[in-house]
Amino acid sequence: MRTNAELMRDLELIFARIQSASLPIYETLKQSLGEYAQSTNATGDTQLKADIQADTILQNTFKDLRIVHQVCSEEQEQAIKLHDKGIYSIAYDPLDGSSLMGANLSVGSIFGIYHGDFLPQNLVASAYILYGMVVGIGFASILKEGVDYFVYNGKTFDLQKCFKLSHKGKLNATGGTQKNWSLSHKAKIESLFNAGYRLRYSGGMVPDLHHILVKGGGIFSYPSTSDAPQGKLRMLFEVFPFAFIFERAGGGAVCISENAHNITEVKRLLELTPKHLHDTTPCFFGSLEEIEFVSK
Ligand code: AHM
Ligand code: MG
Numbered sequence: 501m502r503t504n505a506e507l508m509r510d511l512e513l514i515f516a517r518i519q520s521a522s523l524p525i526y527e528t529l530k531q532s533l534g535e536y537a538q539s540t541n542a543t544g545d546t547q548l549k550a551d552i553q554a555d556t557i558l559q560n561t562f563k564d565l566r567i568v569h570q571v572c573s574e575e576q577e578q579a580i581k582l583h584d585k586g587i588y589s590i591a592y593d594p595l596d597g598s599s600l601m602g603a604n605l606s607v608g609s610i611f612g613i614y615h616g617d618f619l620p621q622n623l624v625a626s627a628y629i630l631y632g633m634v635v636g637i638g639f640a641s642i643l644k645e646g647v648d649y650f651v652y653n654g655k656t657f658d659l660q661k662c663f664k665l666s667h668k669g670k671l672n673a674t675g676g677t678q679k680n681w682s683l684s685h686k687a688k689i690e691s692l693f694n695a696g697y698r699l700r701y702s703g704g705m706v707p708d709l710h711h712i713l714v715k716g717g718g719i720f721s722y723p724s725t726s727d728a729p730q731g732k733l734r735m736l737f738e739v740f741p742f743a744f745i746f747e748r749a750g751g752g753a754v755c756i757s758e759n760a761h762n763i764t765e766v767k768r769l770l771e772l773t774p775k776h777l778h779d780t781t782p783c784f785f786g787s788l789e790e791i792e793f794v795s796k
Pocket of ligand 1: 545598675703704
């Protein structure tokens with residue numbers, strides 16, 4: 501195992517690479533019109549040209565970093581081995597929510613940094629890049645509580661805030677096709693709205709979860725539905741990194757399994773074991789009060 505000083509140095513190296521990759525990806529987005537390519541990715545989604553460009557930028561970003569053993573991308577079928585003696589595995593979604601680009605909405609990149617193999621217990625840090633009016637980066641690690649948020653000022657990334665969630669928030673970001681929700685999920689969401697929660701859902705996981713972090717609380721859900729019992733969001737590329745980030749911010753992150761009427765099991769997302777790189781899971785991220793409420 502690494503000492504804290506060694507881990508800090510390694511994470512600084514990886515974070516510097518993420519920062520520098522964010523700028524060419526942002527440039528790519530500014531030149532792209534949300535144009536589709538002729539290809540599909542490992543999950544069968546039609547790719548945008550920008551998905552492929554962002555993926556290539558990130559592959560090149562980590563390629564010569566000797567501490568990285570392997571990387572794996574939402575856009576690739578298999579993990580890519582980089583350095584035999586490397587000790588970290590990095591999983592990333594190069595451009596999450598890319599179908600929103602045509603509508604000129606914000607999109608993001610998501611990173612999970614594992615010491616060893618791609619298992620949630622091995623996560624040592626997570627990051628997301630948000631491409632909006634400015635480029636912002638959230639970063640959390642096992643070395644520190646809270647989620648540091650950096651904003652690019654045209655020259656450097658300045659630390660703007662350390663996000664910590666309140667026990668309870670006001671936002672409700674609800675994903676999935678509503679007609680396919682379970683009755684119990686429908687009832688929970690309705691009672692949150694009846695209690696005064698406001699709907700905030702752009703359809704981009706990065707801006708939607710970032711919004712909750714900025715406002716200090718609330719809940720984001722992408723549940724099990726009758727058409728997608730295992731949800732939509734991928735464990736390695738989207739769910740585990742944000743579960744880690746929400747826990748570091750003092751909130752919770754759970755998987756709720758349910759049948760048409762009732763909850764059958766509630767588990768911490770970071771205790772799940774993926775069988776395949778592209779496995780998905782129902783997921784709930786939020787402040788502790790809301791997570792407790794939806795878990796009952
Ligand atoms: P993507 O990786 O194909 O872009 O899909 C992920 C996105 C998330 O950003 C978002 O939370 C979710 O899919 C939205 O799905 P839906 O349109 O079903 O609400
Ligand atoms: Mg994605």
